[in-house]
Amino acid sequence: MLYYDTISCALDLNAAGKRSGWVDLAHSDHIHAYSAIRSPIGWIGSGSGPVALIVGGNHGDEYEGQIIARRLFAELQPEDMLGGAIFLPALNMPAVTSRSRISPLDGGNMNRAFPGGEGQGPTRGLAGFVTRHLIPRAQLVLDIHSGGGTSEYLDATYLTLTGNAEADRHNLELARVFALPWTMVVPMGSTGGDLDSAALAAGCAMISCELGGMGTLSRDSLRLGWQGALRLLAAQRIITDAAADRLGRVKAEDTRFVDMGGGSRHVTAMTQALAEPLVGLADHVEAGQPVVKLHPLFDLGAERLTLTAPVAGYVAIRRTGAMVQPGDHVLTITPGISPDTLT
Ligand SMILES: [Zn+2]
Structure with missing residues (x-):
């Protein structure tokens, strides 16, 4: 059993196999006094090898990532795995169920709440659970965003420059493998409190991205994100090439780089x-x-x-x-x- 703040998770994230369960958040307000707020979590693992943490629903009104994480869990089997993957398709479930960017419980923006903390409300609690229990198990974090209700983005990978030449080269290589049509280059810490910063601080390889937006679901953006995820997971030896090909992987195309930091x-x-x-x-x-x-x-x-x-x-x-x-x-x-x- 994993515990953090008011959060618990009974899923075994170690042994080989395919399992699903919940991250349970206890939050004693009028509606949830006798409830757990459940966010699904999945694990598929070979028992050894590198592990990816695949996240959707960091913001509740962004849907491509929620579907990609659920679809990967549904379609991958233990024999497809060279390593393991943790699937978290609705990281901020209170935001997801209210079709909102932020949590209705505390107004928390999950991607400003990392690394999280105890006794600081549900959103920071969930962020802290991820930082304490999930990021340390992973070598790669994939966090899939969209523009949400207020905006539409280019289909773009974020490349965060950390100043550590080796990490930056590796993440540049991953951005080229993920190969959305655009790559937005941002400096470390440009979005304080994001999952990227927590993963990079822990020494994980990190890919986050934007796929469309407007609070809707774009079939083109979904396809691009799905393709990118298959290429990335195969290149990082999380899944086999045969599995990536079975699920429809196509070759990466060139990505165009833009300055989303000081120049934008x-x-x-x-x-x-x-x-x-x-x-x-x-x-x-x-x-x-x-x-x-x-x-x-x-x-x-x-x-x-x-x-x-x-x-x-x-x-x-x-x-x-x-x-x-x-x-x-x-x-x-x-x-x-x-x-x-x-x-
Ligand atoms: Zn987002």
Whole structure:
């Protein structure tokens, strides 16, 4: 039995075989006073070899990763494994069941809650369970995100540069194997409290990604993520090549690198308006190019406002809703970057 804070898990994550169970969270509010909040967990292992931790539902309104983790567990068998894999398709189950980015129990954003802690609420408790009991068993962590309800992303792998040349080279190699159409290069710690930071701090290889978004499920993004997962798990000797091929693996294509760190810029609304994008996701824009037209909401006679691209680059993120308030980002522009300059 594994325990952390108010969380427990009875699943055996050591012996060979295929098993599923639950991570149980005890949270004594009015609704859950006599309940466990259950998040499914699975294990398939050969009994030796490297282990991957495969996570979906870190944010509750992102669906591609939830399906990829569930599908991998359903379709892989113990004989497919060279190592082992822990499947956690609904890491923040309270957020998943409420179709929300964050947990309704404590307002916690799971990907800002790592490494977690005891006595700090359900979200940090669950993050702490992962940090204490799951990350130390893994050599590779795969955390699959999407844009969620508010945004749509390029289908992109995050490559986090840690400053450790060996780790960075290895993660660059993994990003090329995962081979989504885009790779977003980010500095270590750019998103404080994320699962990436906890895994990298523990010395794990780490891949996280964005697949589409808008709180919906994109078949194209799902296919790209599925393919990437098969290539990654086979390359890391978690599953056999035969299993990856049986499940439909195709060869990696080239990925295009963009700077999601210091070089990227948001295009941000400064009035309440309807935002009309003049460019689409993945379009290349020049600095100063008009990219958004703002139609002021309450005054038909008022001048429409044009927002321009602050830098040259590719449109990497776009806002889902057209109605914007001051401070809302409408687009994010990311300059291209050569992978040769990264390590
Ligand atoms: Zn997310």
